[in-house]
Amino acid sequence: MSRIVFLLVPGVHLLDLAGPAQVFSTAADFGHPYTLSYVAEQPQVPTAQGLPLVAGADWPELGPEDLIVVPGWRTGAVDGRPVIGTATLQVLRDHHARGGTVASVCAGAEALGRAGLLDGRRCTTHHDVQDELAQRHPAAVVVRDVLFTVDDRVITSAGIASGIDMALHVVATRHGPAVAAQVARDMVVHTRRNGHEPQSSAMLRHRSHLDDTVHRVQNLIDARFDRPLPLPALASAVGVSERTLTRLFSRATGLTPLRYQQALRLEHAQHLISHGATIDAAARSAGFEDPRMLRRLRARTAV
Template sequence: MTHVVFFLVPGVHVLDLAGPAQVFSTAAEFGHPYTLAYVAEQPQIPTAQGVPLVAALDWPELGPDDLIVVPGWRARTLAESPAVADASLRVLRDHHAGGGTVASVCAGAEVLGRAGLLDGRRCTTHHDVQDELALRHPRATVVRDVLFTADDRVITSAGIASGIDLALHLVATRHGPAAAARVARDMVVYARRNGHAQQSSAMFRHRSHLDDTVHRAQDIIDADFDRPLPLSALASAVGVSERTLTRLFGRATGLTPLRYQQTLRLERAQHLISQGTTVEAAARSVGFQDARMLRRLRTRTP
């Protein structure tokens, strides 16, 4: 069971907290082993939106697979941010030193900075306070105009709703892009990745549409992309004709169902090859009978 612990400070933004919490809660509903906890330095936390929150005062026992998230809060400047006790900062440092992951949303990066976890690492925060974060923590490298950054198990995200992107990235990293795409679809949000780079998986790139028939077809392909999937069976499974499915799929994604499946196979094979797998073994692993088709697809891809 993976603990996701949200460390709350007074004035916390509800969406900074609720967005990532919803991602991990939805992932848990789909069978991924997450349990959520909320810790603060006082039992009741006022939020920026006026909704009071109740939190535990004691931290659960944490291991390397667990995650601590610091949501942001309302303050005109980072210098005016709420005080955080040394004991809490020590928990963050010790968790990361023990192999765990720490993350922040929006102004929450300031707490990671106070804990020394931004030193020598890339990070980001809300655009209104990026310059101040850089001044307050000169050993950090503040990256502008991105949704989030990930550097040595320190994950930081930009303003407010970008916490959803951060959480989807972590779900994708741990459970694969298909799991993150399923969570995003259930939450009715776009499955996005870093703002400065192309989304690295077709399961993300081709999900930013609202056609439910195509999403259902993609769910099937995502789950079984390494197996033969005749167009007739795929169309029957989603309740339309082959011609209709091809038309809808092309309009929503710019690809045919077969080309989408091949793209997933190619990306998975490329990953395996980068990890040391031979081309032949990678080809078989993703469903090709031999390496010839994989080599042709790799040649076509820029």
């Protein structure tokens, strides 16, 4: 039996906690030996979303096969809040020293940093607080814009939904990728992402504008990026001319509709290749008629 212990701090984000907990709970439902525990320095823990949680104060006996997870909390930064007692930090240090694994989601990396577990190790956190984590823990090797890192039984993830990716990685490492895929499918997770994949997808990077027409066109492209999408059809769908659509789209995103579609295709193909697909198979799945176009785009982005 492997125990997963979640350390809850005031202001904990519910999804930072619930995402990984659901992964290990689902793995247990499929017959893999996990039991989940929740520990806090006070009996009732307020969450960032307003739902209070109840946790135990006593740590269970832990062995090398067990995992401690520190979910993130709501603060403007990873600065001195919330207070985490020295005894709790010592539990983190001792568990790792005895061969156990510790993990964090989002700002939870700060707790590992305070315990000295990030010194000399690769780590990451939410993109909003990466710089501050690096400033507060200069001996840590903060890796920016990745979903999660693994370094000497210290696992850190970017935050919020990436905690699910991190937990699925643990399941895959312990039980094989087929089990992780089974868990992901049961949870209706679209894909199981690798740690080095970026925190922000192409769909999100170009969505910070306020142009409703362009958002509507992006919705169309997002849903069918692997199929031919002629500019006249896109313009007709939103009731503007081709010239107006190109002008609005470029002003809002910095790309033409075709370039945006290519970015989505490339990202999808890169994901498939990172999971073992051939370039030809990835090109077909992403909608490229000729694999040579995918090769050219990959070479261009690698420069």
